[in-house]
Amino acid sequence: MFSYNGIADYHTQLSRKQTNCSEAVNHYLERIRAHSHLNAFVDVYANEALEKARALDASREAGAPMKKMHGVVIALKDVIAYEGHKLTAASNMLHGYVSSYTATALDYLIREDAIIIGNCNCDEFAMGSSNENSFYGPVLNAIDNERVPGGSSGGSAVAVQAGLCMLALGSDTGGSVRQPADFCGIIGLKPSYGRISRYGLIAYASSFDQIGIFGRHIPDIALALEIMSGPDGYDSTRMQAAAFDAASLYTQSNEHFKIAYLNDVMDHPSLDKEISQAIKNTCANLASEGHTVEGTGFPLIDYIVPAYYVLTTAEASSNLSRYDGIRYGHQTKEPVRDLTDFYRMNRSEGFGREVKRRIMLGNFVLSSGYYDAYFQKAQQVRRLLLDQITLIFNQFDLIVLPTSPETAFRFGAGSKDPISLYLADIFTVLANLTGNPAISIPLYTHSNGMPFGLQVMAKPGDELTLLKFSNQLLQKGSPT
Numbered sequence: 001m002f003s004y005n006g007i008a009d010y011h012t013q014l015s016r017k018q019t020n021c022s023e024a025v026n027h028y029l030e031r032i033r034a035h036s037h038l039n040a041f042v043d044v045y046a047n048e049a050l051e052k053a054r055a056l057d058a059s060r061e062a063g064a065p066m067k068k069m070h071g072v073v074i075a076l077k078d079v080i081a082y083e084g085h086k087l088t089a090a091s092n093m094l095h096g097y098v099s100s101y102t103a104t105a106l107d108y109l110i111r112e113d114a115i116i117i118g119n120c121n122c123d124e125f126a127m128g129s130s131n132e133n134s135f136y137g138p139v140l141n142a143i144d145n146e147r148v149p150g151g152s153s154g155g156s157a158v159a160v161q162a163g164l165c166m167l168a169l170g171s172d173t174g175g176s177v178r179q180p181a182d183f184c185g186i187i188g189l190k191p192s193y194g195r196i197s198r199y200g201l202i203a204y205a206s207s208f209d210q211i212g213i214f215g216r217h218i219p220d221i222a223l224a225l226e227i228m229s230g231p232d233g234y235d236s237t238r239m240q241a242a243a244f245d246a247a248s249l250y251t252q253s254n255e256h257f258k259i260a261y262l263n264d265v266m267d268h269p270s271l272d273k274e275i276s277q278a279i280k281n282t283c284a285n286l287a288s289e290g291h292t293v294e295g296t297g298f299p300l301i302d303y304i305v306p307a308y309y310v311l312t313t314a315e316a317s318s319n320l321s322r323y324d325g326i327r328y329g330h331q332t333k334e335p336v337r338d339l340t341d342f343y344r345m346n347r348s349e350g351f352g353r354e355v356k357r358r359i360m361l362g363n364f365v366l367s368s369g370y371y372d373a374y375f376q377k378a379q380q381v382r383r384l385l386l387d388q389i390t391l392i393f394n395q396f397d398l399i400v401l402p403t404s405p406e407t408a409f410r411f412g413a414g415s416k417d418p419i420s421l422y423l424a425d426i427f428t429v430l431a432n433l434t435g436n437p438a439i440s441i442p443l444y445t446h447s448n449g450m451p452f453g454l455q456v457m458a459k460p461g462d463e464l465t466l467l468k469f470s471n472q473l474l475q476k477g478s479p480t
Contacts, residue, residue: 001027002019002023002024002027004024004163004166005217006216006217006219006220007069007072007166007217007219007220007223008219010024010071010072010166011066011070011071014060014066014070014071015060015066020053020057020060021052021053021054021056021057021070021071021115022050022053022054022057024053024071024073025049025050025052025053025073025115025117026050028073028117028163028164028165028166029044029046029049029050029117031162031163031164032044032117032118032164035142035162035164037140037145038139038140038142038145038158038162039121039136039137039138039139039140039155040075040120040121040139040154040155040156040158040159040162040164041075041118041119041120041121041155041159041164042078042086042088042090042118042119042120042121042136042155043078043085043086043118043119044117044118045085045116045117045118046117048116049073049115049116049117049118052115053071053115056070056071056113056115066113067111067112067113068112068113068223068226068227069109069112069113069114069223069224069227070112070113071113071114071115072109072113072114072115072166072167072220073114073115073117073165073166073167074109074114074115074116074117074165074166074167074168074169075116075117075118075119075120075155075156075159075160075164075165075167075168075169076106076116076118076119076120076156076168076169077119077120077122077126077153077155077156077168077169077170077171078090078119078120078121078122078155079122079125079126079171079201079202080103080105080106080119080169080171080200080201080202080211081099081101081102081103081106081200081201081202082099082102082103082106082116082119083099083100083101083102084098084099085098085099085119086098086099086119087099087119087202088135089122089124089125089126089202090121090122090123090124090125090133090134090135090136091124091125091135091350091351091352091355092135092330092349092350092351092352093323093328093329093330093347093350093351094323094328094329094330095135095330097328099200101200102200103197103199103200103201103211104197104199104200104230104232104234104235105169105196105197105200105201105211105228106169106200107200108227108228108230109224109227109228112227117164117165120153120155120156120158120159120168120170121134121136121137121139121154121155122134122151122152122153122154122155122156122170123151123152123154123176123354124351124352124354124355125202125204125316125320125351125355126152126153126171126173126176126202126204126209127152127204127316127354127355127358128151128152128354128421129150129151129152129175129176129179129414129421129422129424129425130148130149130150130151130154130409130411130413130414130421131148131149131150131151131152131153131154131155131180132148132151132411132412133151133152133352133353133354133355135352138154138411139154139155139158140158141158141161141183141184141408142158142161142162142184143161143184143185143408143449143450143451144408144449144450146410146411147183147408147409147410147411147450148183148408148409148410148411148413149161149180149183149184149408150179150180150181150182150183150184150404150408151176151179151180152170152171152173152176152180153168153170153171153172153176153177153180153188153212153214154180156168156169156170156177156180156214157170157177157180157181157183157184157186157188157214158180158184159214160184160186160214160215160216161184161185161186166215166220167213167214167215167220167221167224168213168214168215169211169212169213169214170188170211170212170213170214171201171204171209171210171211171212172188172190172209172210172211172212172432173204173205173208173209173210173312173432174208174308174312174425174428174429174432175190175403175404175425175427175428175429175432176212177189177190177212177213177214177440178190178212178403178428178438178439178440178453178455179403179404179424179425179428179440180214181214181403181440181442181453182403182404182440182442182451182452182453182455183404183407183408183450183451183452184408184451185442185450185451185453186214186215186216186442187214187215187216187217187218187221187439187440187441187442187470187474188212188213188214188439188440188453189212189213189221189225189437189438189439189463189466189467190210190212190431190432190437190438190439191210191211191212191213191225191229191437191463192210192239192241192435192436192437192460192461192462192463193207193208193210193237193239193432193435193460194210194235194237194238194239194435195210195225195229195239195241195244195437195461195463196210196211196225196228196229197211197228197230197232197234197235197238198210198211198235198237199232199234199235203315203319204312204315204316204319205311205312205313205315205316205319206237206315206319207237207311207315208308208311208312208315208432208433210432211228213225213228218249218467218470218471218474219246219249219471221467222244222246222249222463222467223246225244225246225463225467226243226244226245226246229243229244230243239460239461241460241461242461244463244464245464248464249464249467249468249471254472255468256289256290256291256292257291257292257397257398257465257469258291258292258395258396258397258398259283259286259291259292259293259294259396259397259398259399259400260293260294260295260296260392260395260396260398260399260400261279261283261293261294261295261296261399261400261401262295262296262297262298262301262399262401263295263296263297263298264297264298264299264301265298265301265401265402265427266279266280266295266401268301268405268426270405270423270424270426271402271405272405272406272407272446274446274447275402275404275405275406275407275444275446275452276402278443278444278452279400279401279402279454282400282443282454282473283400292396294396296392296396298388298392300381300384300385300388301426303381303384303385304385304426304429304430304433305422305423305425305426305429306378306381307378307381307382307385307433308425308429308432308433309361309422310361310365310374310375310377310378311375311378311379311382311433312358312362313358313359313361313362313365314362314365314366314375315362316355316358316359316362317358317359317360317361317362317363317366318362318366320351320355320359323347323350323351324343324346324347325342325343325345325346325347325350326343326346329346329350330346330349330350331346332345332346332349334349354418357418365378382433382434385430385433385434386433386434386435389430389434389436389457393458393459397458397459397462397465397469398456398457398458398465398466398469399456399457399458400454400455400456400457401427401455401457402427402452402454402455403427403428403440403452403453403454403455404424404427404428404452405424405426405427406424407446407448407450407451407452408450427455428455430457431457434460435460436457436458436459436460437457437458437460437461437462437463437466438455438456438457438458438466439455439456439466439467439470440453440454440455441453441454441456441470441473441474443473443474454473456469456470
């Protein structure tokens with residue numbers, strides 16, 4: 001029976017003929033069918049994946065060397081373009097749309113012989129923290145089907161959580177990889193802004209969006225990051241930092257780090273006491289092992305969420321203006337009076353409630369008379385946040401903090417008060433505002449039986465330190 005314990009082990013099994021790619025793909029297709037009630041996938045590429053697997057098996061039999069992602073089974077979030085495949089952002093607005101090109105990051109993986117098994121459900125246009133805002137219905141948490149998997153990349157997270165693929169890609173605008181990873185008990189990495197090309201990623205908020213990676217093994221995630229972070233002339237925001245080298249993960253594996261925790265975060269009233277105590281215990285353990293661990297102030301904590309939602313909704317209202325039913329998107333079949341009515345009906349029918357809410361918020365903060373009071377102020381707060389986080393990283397290698405103030409909540413918990421869901425992003429949106437890489441690593445289990453993770457941030461461009469430290473923690477075993 002096929003089992004998976006990381007890419008390196010899988011490739012060893014392949015080279016020793018203990019398994020093959022066809023067996024791996026059939027294993028995951030069977031699991032996808034058996035777990036279809038989780039609603040993690042929008043579309044499964046069964047025949048295509050099997051055909052690619054057979055071709056890779058034949059190439060190995062013929063003596064061809066294995067590429068870096070040879071036979072690695074990967075799932076995509078339904079916001080990442082894949083030529084010839086449906087791309088809908090889990091929205092009625094793009095229902096039935098087929099992509100005409102492939103995202104650069106995905107193309108890099110395919111060139112290294114990855115097998116793409118399907119695309120995953122998500123919150124509509126990546127807007128949400130629970131995966132309840134989808135045209136295809138909610139995704140269920142595999143640990144407890146009455147609880148959300150997190151969002152917006154909930155389908156990708158559950159695909160890894162439930163063993164439906166080896167790795168999955170998501171997008172992270174304000175925590176949409178890290179928060180579902182936290183809720184599902186897996187690893188979720190948001191790279192530095194610009195580390196991975198955004199070409200082929202449906203835009204939510206362009207100065208925040210970043211493709212992220214879900215997995216169960218740090219070396220797997222490091223390898224995927226290395227491959228996807230290649231250059232791209234189609235994305236002018238690609239960072240010019242040195243290329244990431246996954247092999248460097250294994251050098252000086254036991255080095256000590258200077259680690260900060262934010263006093264204003266650890267004592268924040270929104271934070272579950274059990275989560276707070278678990279992270280404080282981890283900090284104490286790290287200090288006892290020789291790491292430098294110190295608390296530091298962060299007085300701007302309560303400005304983070306307002307600044308984030310002002311700026312992201314403003315960018316969303318601009319990015320989503322193209323979906324008018326003429327250039328792109330759903331066209332109403334109802335009778336209309338004029339062109340204005342036609343636009344209104346197209347967008348009213350095409351977009352869901354949460355997307356409409358954010359578009360209206362964005363239009364408001366950009367409108368005449370409010371631009372200076374909201375958008376301009378939020379930009380100034382973003383600058384202050386960047387300055388403050390830079391000062392901390394002048395003294396420390398890493399910052400540790402919670403991923404979410406609570407564990408996975410039950411479906412419908414935020415339906416009456418959307419603001420409560422927005423405030424739940426308080427610990428993840430900072431990394432998107434400042435462009436830092438951040439990761440959620442599964443270390444803990446709450447007394448309610450649900451997992452939760454530790455979030456770690458590093459300097460922009462320093463994913464190596466982030467992944468080295470994460471690997472150290474995971475290799476020690478997971479504290480309860």
